[in-house]
Amino acid sequence: MKRRWVILGSAGQLGISLVRLLERALDDEVVAALDLPDVDIAERASVETAVLQSPGGPPDFVVNAAAFTHVDRCESETDAARRVNAVAPGIVAAVCHRAGARLAHVSTDYVFDGRARTPRREEDPAAPLSVYGWTKLEGERAVLGVSDRFLVVRTSWLFGPGRNFVGAILEQAARIRREGVGTPLRVVDDQVGAPTYAADLAEGLVALLSKGRSGVYHLTNAETATWWDLARAALDESGFTDLEIERIATEALELPAPRPRYSLLDVSKAARDGVVLRSWRAALSAYLRSSDAPVVRTGGPR
Numbered sequence: 440m441k442r443r444w445v446i447l448g449s450a451g452q453l454g455i456s457l458v459r460l461l462e463r464a465l466d467d468e469v470v471a472a473l474d475l476p477d478v479d480i481a482e483r484a485s486v487e488t489a490v491l492q493s494p495g496g497p498p499d500f501v502v503n504a505a506a507f508t509h510v511d512r513c514e515s516e517t518d519a520a521r522r523v524n525a526v527a528p529g530i531v532a533a534v535c536h537r538a539g540a541r542l543a544h545v546s547t548d549y550v551f552d553g554r555a556r557t558p559r560r561e562e563d564p565a566a567p568l569s570v571y572g573w574t575k576l577e578g579e580r581a582v583l584g585v586s587d588r589f590l591v592v593r594t595s596w597l598f599g600p601g602r603n604f605v606g607a608i609l610e611q612a613a614r615i616r617r618e619g620v621g622t623p624l625r626v627v628d629d630q631v632g633a634p635t636y637a638a639d640l641a642e643g644l645v646a647l648l649s650k651g652r653s654g655v656y657h658l659t660n661a662e663t664a665t666w667w668d669l670a671r672a673a674l675d676e677s678g679f680t681d682l683e684i685e686r687i688a689t690e691a692l693e694l695p696a697p698r699p700r701y702s703l704l705d706v707s708k709a710a711r712d713g714v715v716l717r718s719w720r721a722a723l724s725a726y727l728r729s730s731d732a733p734v735v736r737t738g739g740p741r
């Protein structure tokens with residue numbers, strides 16, 4: 440029998456990747472792929488309609504990939520951040536519990552303060568630095584407070600279909616090439632993390648759910664990077680090998696939200712379940728060769 444899924448946040452990087460993956464799988468059926476304005480995960484009635492009244496009856500699985508992911512805006516839009524990242528996950532969990540559906544909720548490396556120098560394990564104490572991190576942590580707790588059978592997957596530095604760092608860098612590079620001179624690229628080189636391809640995360644998350652896993656799991660692509668490393672690799676893969684990038688410190692950007700300096704998540708728990716994602720460099724190559732790759736317009740004759 441086909442497994443039935445509801446994907447919340449289906450227009451985001453992970454949501455799009457999940458829907459595509461499940462629509463390719465013969466054993467799975469996406470009964471609802473929903474995002475704003477068709478569902479608002481912070482509104483109980485809206486979530487009830489999405490989950491309890493999904494076509495043909497309640498789903499087997501729900502994935503909450505919806506979130507307020509603008510880390511800097513969260514610092515000033517605290518009510519919106521709390522509503523979507525902290526309160527809504529509890530609403531989604533309660534409705535899933537009522538429907539008898541298994542829930543996977545997605546969270547972030549930003550629940551840690553980045554002071555450690557070894558990859559963070561699931562049970563390590565969380566200590567967020569930002570409103571985004573705090574609200575995401577509250578969301579995790581709300582989900583697991585409803586049922587310890589639910590799954591929380593923490594990931595980091597996502598790229599995939601939609602707005603992301605890799606796309607922003609390639610856009611700037613294309614502008615520099617089009618306009619000749621201009622400000623050189625400047626990218627932070629003092630934060631360490633694991634860039635993660637949304638398509639790979641989608642596969643890993645579905646694998647963990649299919650194995651019946653619950654509780655908190657860390658899941659990222661393998662190997663470490665700074666944002667500078669990721670920018671350099673994206674430029675090299677996209678024909679901008681000659682374009683220099685200045686290495687800068689986080690402070691130079693004067694961003695509203697503090698970032699963890701060291702953001703690596705220990706993924707060995709997922710690995711023990713046979714869920715291992717490839718290196719971020721291999722994943723980045725796959726992304727840049729895919730139809731989701733950012734369109735880079737460098738001008739010149741057509």
Ligand SMILES: NC(=O)c1ccc[n+]([C@@H]2O[C@H](COP(=O)([O-])OP(=O)(O)OC[C@H]3O[C@@H](n4cnc5c(N)ncnc54)[C@H](OP(=O)(O)O)[C@@H]3O)[C@@H](O)[C@H]2O)c1
Nearest residue numbers: 448450451452453475479480505506508547594595596597
């Ligand atoms: N992006 C990262 O680098 C990163 C890193 C670590 C963890 N994560 C986590 O991974 C998950 C997926 O991230 P992502 O990058 O795929 O996010 P994304 O691209 O920003 O997508 C999130 C989606 O959720 C939607 N949404 C926001 N508020 C909603 C609401 N109240 N009801 C329904 N939908 C709503 C957004 O719509 P609008 O665009 O219209 O707001 C957007 O389509 C999130 O839980 C995020 O916290 C992300």
